[in-house]
Amino acid sequence: MKQSAANLSGFDREILNILQSRYPLVSRPYAAIAQEVGLTEEEVMKRVATLKESGLVRRIGGIFDSQKMGFSSTLVALKVQEDKTDAVAQAVSAYPGVTHNYQRAHEFNVWFTLVTRSEEELQKTLNEIMDLDGVVKLRNLPALNLFKIGVNFDMSEA
Amino acid sequence: MQITDLDKKIISRLQGDLPLQPNPYAAVAEEVGITEEELLQKINAYLKSGILRRMGTILRHHKAGFNANAMCGWNVPAEKVEEVGPIMAQFKEASHVYHRPTYPDWPYNLFTMLHGKSKEDLEEVAAQISKETGITDYKLLYSTKEYKKTSMKYF
Numbered sequence: 001m002k003q004s005a006a007n008l009s010g011f012d013r014e015i016l017n018i019l020q021s022r023y024p025l026v027s028r029p030y031a032a033i034a035q036e037v038g039l040t041e042e043e044v045m046k047r048v049a050t051l052k053e054s055g056l057v058r059r060i061g062g063i064f065d066s067q068k069m070g071f072s073s074t075l076v077a078l079k080v081q082e083d084k085t086d087a088v089a090q091a092v093s094a095y096p097g098v099t100h101n102y103q104r105a106h107e108f109n110v111w112f113t114l115v116t117r118s119e120e121e122l123q124k125t126l127n128e129i130m131d132l133d134g135v136v137k138l139r140n141l142p143a144l145n146l147f148k149i150g151v152n153f154d155m156s157e158a
Numbered sequence: 159m160q161i162t163d164l165d166k167k168i169i170s171r172l173q174g175d176l177p178l179q180p181n182p183y184a185a186v187a188e189e190v191g192i193t194e195e196e197l198l199q200k201i202n203a204y205l206k207s208g209i210l211r212r213m214g215t216i217l218r219h220h221k222a223g224f225n226a227n228a229m230c231g232w233n234v235p236a237e238k239v240e241e242v243g244p245i246m247a248q249f250k251e252a253s254h255v256y257h258r259p260t261y262p263d264w265p266y267n268l269f270t271m272l273h274g275k276s277k278e279d280l281e282e283v284a285a286q287i288s289k290e291t292g293i294t295d296y297k298l299l300y301s302t303k304e305y306k307k308t309s310m311k312y313f
Contacts, residue, residue, distance in 0.1 A: 016217065023214040025198055028180050041180060049178055059309075060182075060215045062172035062201075066310060068209045069161065069169075075256075077264065093306040103303035104229070108264070111229065111299070115310045139261050141269075147243035147255035149211070 011037055012047055016057075019048070023060060066115045072122045073115040074142040076129070077108035084134025085109055091132050095125060108139065159207040164192070166313040168200055172210075173311060216309075226300075227273045228280045230287075231266025233295035239268065242291045246270050251283045266297055 008016075014037045018024075024032040030048070031041040039047075051057045066073045080088045085103060089110050093101050101112040116122040130138045161169070167190050176182040187197040204210035234242050239257055247255045252270040260267045270287070274280045277300070284298055 016215075019215045020217065021212065021214060023212075025183075025201060025213065027183065027194060027198075029182065030180060045178060045180070052178065055218055057215050058218055059175040060178075060213075061174055061176055062169070062204070062213055063211045063216065064169065064173065064204075064310075064312065065209055065211050066312070068207070069312060071310075071312065075258065075269070089303075089305045097310070098306060099308050099310050101305035101307075102301040103305065104299040105302050106297070106299050110305075112306070137263070139264050141258040141264075143256045143258060145239075145243065145257040147257070148247035148252065149254050 011039060011043075012051065015044060015047055016051065019057065019060060071115050071117060072119045072142075073113065074122060074140055076112050076114060076126065077137075077139040077141060078110040078112075078129070078135055079108050079137040080110050081134040081136060082109075088132050088134045092129055097121075097125065108137070159203070159209065161209075164190075165200070165204075168192075168197065169204075169209075170311070170313045172201070172213075173309060226276050226280050227271065228277075228284075228301075229299045230270045230272050230280075230284055231264070231297045231299065232268040232270070232287075232291075232293050233265045234268045234291075234293050236267075238293075242293060243268060245291050246287055249283065249287055251279075252287070265295070268293075272298075 015033060018033050018036065023029060026032050028041065030044045034041045034044045037044070048057070078088065089101060089103060092098055092110065092112055095114070097115045098112050099115060101110070103109055104111050114122065114125060116125060126138060126140060129135065171186055171190055177185045179185060183197050184194040187194045190197065201210065201213065243255055243257060246252055246268065251272050251274055253273055254269070254271040256269045258267060258269055272280050272283050274283060280298060284296060288294055288296060
């Protein structure tokens with residue numbers, strides 16, 4: 001079933017807001033959501049199933065903090081020769097620790113995030129990427145401080 | 159916190175998708191070989207220690223009607239970073255606000271991920287943030303291609 005923000009019902013929006021920020025930590029989370037929004041458990045689960053099928057909800061699970069688990073992470077900006085952008089980006093994406101990788105309209109045209117088990121592995125990976133054919137510059141931009149994290153969209157306005 | 163082999167097993171499973179059924183935690187607990195109560199206790203402990211940010215979902219922005227997003231770099235004087243960061247964080251259109259190092263060819267030290275319905279939206283939000291913070295040197299970086307977008311598999 002095709003679904004976009006435009007034809008989401010009020011119930012769907014309420015459910016999405018709860019799913020995003022406070023999926024209940026109780027034995028029957030859908031019953032808890034149902035009670036809050038005023039539907040039955042079965043109706044909530046049916047709506048969640050449709051939201052998943054539509055692709056709007058990728059997965060429902062845990063969102064972990066890599067730093068707190070002892071992993072190293074960073075954001076990297078690359079300047080890549082125009083004609084080698086895709087090839088370099090694909091080589092970068094092949095690293096399992098690369099979670100996000102985008103082409104952007106700027107002198108630094110490839111931006112990716114990297115998570116590794118250690119600082120040594122992070123440096124080693126960056127050195128390997130620096131050596132890829134077409135990479136002109138690499139700027140390592142690890143977080144020094146974090147003022148906000150959490151992709152929460154208020155679906156009531158979507 | 160010390161992450162044991164059992165924790166790795168649980169974390170690995172929680173990084174996947176919870177089954178869509180009335181008792182999802184009971185199902186996961188059974189897979190991992192513990193009780194539902196033990197699993198919920200573990201999840202609460204992970205939340206308390208901070209290794210787990212939250213249980214829930216990540217939406218696909220494009221399908222949520224937030225069709226436009228941009229990374230925005232801000233050139234903030236070092237002594238103003240602590241003051242400006244929290245102001246930027248208050249904007250609901252900004253999902254992430256980070257302080258990062260600079261280079262001679264990259265002077266932008268604060269980063270915000272901005273989300274909106276259109277490019278004009280994003281420009282408007284950036285202009286509002288600029289007005290509120292007094293930071294006038296900023297760069298909106300639009301993504302022109304998505305090469306990869308996944309969740310990290312830690313264990």
